[in-house]
Amino acid sequence: MNIILWLTAGALLGWGGYSIMKLNDAIGRLAATAVGAIAGVLGGKEIAPLFAGNPLVPGGFSPSALFFAVATSAAILVALHMAMSRWFR
Numbered sequence: 001m002n003i004i005l006w007l008t009a010g011a012l013l014g015w016g017g018y019s020i021m022k023l024n025d026a027i028g029r030l031a032a033t034a035v036g037a038i039a040g041v042l043g044g045k046e047i048a049p050l051f052a053g054n055p056l057v058p059g060g061f062s063p064s065a066l067f068f069a070v071a072t073s074a075a076i077l078v079a080l081h082m083a084m085s086r087w088f089r
Contacts, residue, residue: 010040
């Protein structure tokens with residue numbers, strides 16, 4: 001269940017970053033959404049356990065993991081936008 005939330009949050013952030021903020025014009029909406037989704041899973045599965053504790057119920061919802069998924073997705077999307085804008089001027 002958490003993986004679906006992380007995928008959805010990252011994908012929405014990638015789509016919103018492309019559509020609303022006009023980030024990642026060089027790679028396109030689909031790629032920005034995919035990068036956001038993958039980064040969301042990376043943040044929720046790999047980075048969140050390093051900084052936040054495990055949920056009380058194994059496999060249960062963890063707000064801190066969702067926060068790290070969104071934060072990782074945003075950071076990777078911004079870094080990708082900066083790299084692409086530098087390469088494709």
